Amino acid sequence: CPDEEDPESLVWNNVILPLLQELESIGSVDRLCDLCDRLHGTLADADMLGRRCKKRSGILRTLFHLVDRESAQLNLHIAKLCLALCVSGNNLLNICKLVFQISRSESNDILFEKISIIDSLLSLLKYEDVGVSGEALLYCVGALKFLSGNIAILRILLAKNCIEVVQKLLQKLCIVSDCDMTLAGNILVQLTATLRNLADHPDSRTLFVSFYVIPALCLVLRHYCEDKDICTNISRIFSKLSSYSECCLALARTPNCYSLILDLLSKHHQKQDLVVRLLFTLGNLTAKSEEPRQKLFQCNDCMPTLLRLYNSYQRRNVSSSTVVQKEAPSPREPAAAAVAALTDDVLVKLVRVLANMCIHPAVGPSLATNTTCIQLLTETLELRCVEESEDLMVNVAAAINNLSFYQEENSEIRRNQLTIAKLMLKLLLSSSMDAMLEATRVYGNLSLHKDVRDLAMQNKVHRFVVTLLDSKRAEMCFSACGVLTNLALDPPNRVCLTLEGASAKLVDCLRDFGPADWQLAGQACQALWNLIGHGSDTLLHAEERERLLEILTVYSGLACWESEFLPVAQKLIKVLHSVEVTT
């Protein structure tokens, strides 16, 4: 018999056929799973996997029958073996559907770990053609999406180089023919959701960078910019990754990434979850380095896009809140409040981008002189309150503070300084420390101008600022010293300040924070210098003068102290001594 010469037939007759017969008889699930494993092992040993076995269809027929047992465990064994036998067409589709169904239930996750079918699924992603097996791929990626929600499986995926596989597939999905675009789009929704899960794992981030996933995602965004779901999923990945500086850098290095993001913001301006995440990403991109600030600003559409968004989200909230206020003065409906919170969220992120961008010396002046920009910022201060929109109010004040750095002739901050100073009262008198701090900083700058100082004194800002000197936060004291330095420029104010106990508290500040912070020490001395009228020491009590002299003498002896402290300290010492002698 010629068959007997053929080694495949030998294995078939002696081992495989008996296994198949046993698989067809009734057995427990465990027994059947065990038989599947043995069959798999035998085929592998005899090099009969893939499409190499002549009687492959007989094996498949037996396996497909077993699916009727509806056991998830057995079905995964079957799926694994079928994939090893390289099923294609409808068979492949049905196997992928089967795996997808099983993956939907979290309780089956453990089976995926034990049966180790992940490799086979990743192989499909690697080798199957979207045009031929697109639908099967869709189910396969869908299964991976569910599985990647499990931390143990996520680790397996990372270990099996899933990030590289996904990156290659992302690229393939960008070059499909037009008629496959819809299917490819559906695959991308699942694939990006999978990547978002992977991005949660700390080990994934260097892989995202080293396998160029971020440029691949930008490519996808370009090809599928109309697809809200894909864009939103990718915006989630970006916002997550942008909290890691190496990922920020990778994004910043992707050519035209800023105009791409601006384009999406413009296209999907009404999709808040996308807008929030892209603005968050831009906020992080521009947080620490100068280049992104300028590159973003230099995009043609940057300011028009950002200001348009600002305007529309600011209005959106105003109208929704007025409606609510008319219908139900209090309490607000939760749904409306949630909408407002989300709207606020957009503005919080957007204002942060503006504040970051204007740090760049080539950007700041254009923002500071832009009427629309400054108007929108002051409008926010008018429309919102610290109690309900603390983060937003703080960010707006920080942006104004950063913009006040640019004192161009046509600075809109300067032109509107009285309005801004009035609006800052809301923050200064609030119960939020962060709001107080930012507002004090703004006053520190605006109070260089006489009309702002008059406004401050009329509104008793000086009393409040003097109490800030009691703060335990050095930055708060520093800002308060700055404001007092300016307020004390006007002789009539010196008396008011002294009545509030300013000088004693300044000396306390100097004593408490001075040794660790020469800038603060210098600012406190400058405030004292102005307060005592550059020489006429009449406003200091004798014991205060003693105390101050003592502190200054000690500090001036510290060799490491900087030029910002010493000159003003020495001026003060001289005056204090001369007064001592003459009285």
Ligand SMILES: *[C@@H]1O[C@H](CO)[C@@H](O)[C@H](O)[C@H]1NC(C)=O
């Ligand atoms: C402010 O910026 C917007 C957007 O770039 C621009 O359209 C507008 O002309 C600018 N306004 C001023 C006064 O510069």
Ligand SMILES: *[C@@H]1O[C@H](CO)[C@@H](O)[C@H](O)[C@H]1NC(C)=O
């Ligand atoms: C903006 O959003 C919500 C109400 O929709 C509210 O918290 C806030 O007061 C609103 N702002 C104004 C000025 O109505």
Ligand SMILES: *[C@@H]1O[C@H](CO)[C@@H](O)[C@H](O)[C@H]1NC(C)=O
């Ligand atoms: C304002 O500018 C400073 C640097 O000058 C920066 O540290 C700060 O983050 C900026 N504020 C905001 C809100 O971006």
Ligand SMILES: *[C@@H]1O[C@H](CO)[C@@H](O)[C@H](O)[C@H]1NC(C)=O
């Ligand atoms: C306040 O304004 C001056 C110019 O008048 C500027 O040099 C300074 O840096 C500004 N301060 C801040 C915090 O922007």
Ligand SMILES: CC(=O)N[C@H]1CO[C@H](CO)[C@@H](O)[C@@H]1O
């Ligand atoms: C993780 C993630 O963002 N997943 C979303 C991707 O998009 C689909 C379709 O909009 C959402 O259902 C997922 O939640």
Ligand SMILES: CC(=O)N[C@H]1CO[C@H](CO)[C@@H](O)[C@@H]1O
């Ligand atoms: C790298 C970086 O800047 N990460 C920041 C992104 O933004 C969030 C929120 O503002 C910060 O918490 C991160 O530190």
